[in-house]
Every structure is written in C-alpha cells, then in structure tokens.
Amino acid sequence: MSDLKKDAEALHTAASALGKVDHQTRKPLHDFKAASHDLSAFGVLGSLMSAKDDIQDGMDTIAKLTTNLHKEWEAEAKFLGDVSDAFDLLDVLLSAAARAKKG
Known part of the structure; x- marks a missing residue:
C-alpha cells in the first residue's frame, strides 16, 4: 500500500471521528444549557444573587462557544475528507502513470 493511500x-x-463529535456532545451540551437557566441554589444565598447572573452569562457563553466549535469541527471534518479523497485520486493517477511508463 502506498504512503498516499495510508495518509488518505x-x-x-x-474526518469520520471529528464528524461524530457533535453527536457525542449534543446531550451533554443540552444538559449544560438547561443547567445554566436553573441556578436556583443561588436564590437562597442573598450575598450571591449578583453572582447568579454572572454564572448564567458565563455558562451561556461556554455553550455558544461549544456550538461554534461544533461548526468549526464540521468544516474541518469536511476538509479532511476532501484531502483524503484527493490523496486517493492522486494515488490512482500515480499508479496509472507508473504502469503506463512501464509499458
């Protein structure tokens, strides 16, 4: 097997593994988003009431960043798949050229 084939x-x-990240993190991310809106434990602590909003905002920001990472990983997985396909094609073309050169 050629090096290009192995690389492909x-x-x-x-690409396949990266493409599955969204499926594996969908439920934990959903749970995290839900938890950011249920910070009732802070309600009984008067001195931490202002911290509740800060914590909720921080958790919302983390959830948004994770969603953006999913989009980036999806694009990266597509790119890796495209490069893999290009390597496969290049391997075929190089093999055909080598066979034609032989004879």
Missing part, C-alpha cells in the same frame, strides 16, 4: 485512510478516519 488516516485522514478519512480523522
């Missing part, structure tokens, strides 16, 4: 397979595997 490695890229394809990486």
Whole structure:
C-alpha cells in the first residue's frame, strides 16, 4: 500500500471521528444549557444573587462557544475528507502513470 493511500485512510478516519463529535456532545451540551437557566441554589444565598447572573452569562457563553466549535469541527471534518479523497485520486493517477511508463 502506498504512503498516499495510508495518509488518505488516516485522514478519512480523522474526518469520520471529528464528524461524530457533535453527536457525542449534543446531550451533554443540552444538559449544560438547561443547567445554566436553573441556578436556583443561588436564590437562597442573598450575598450571591449578583453572582447568579454572572454564572448564567458565563455558562451561556461556554455553550455558544461549544456550538461554534461544533461548526468549526464540521468544516474541518469536511476538509479532511476532501484531502483524503484527493490523496486517493492522486494515488490512482500515480499508479496509472507508473504502469503506463512501464509499458
């Protein structure tokens, strides 16, 4: 197996794994977002009432960043898949050129 073929397979595997991140983190992210709106434990602590809003804002920001990371990872997975396909094609073309040169 040529090096390009091995590289293409490695890229394809990486793209596949990266593409599954959203599926694996969807429920934890949903739970985290829900928890950011249920900070009732802070309600009984008068001195921490102002901290509740700060914590909620921070958790909302983390959830938004994670959603943006999912979009970035999806784009990265597509790019890795495209590079993998290009390596596969290049490997085929190089093999055909080598066979044509032989004879």
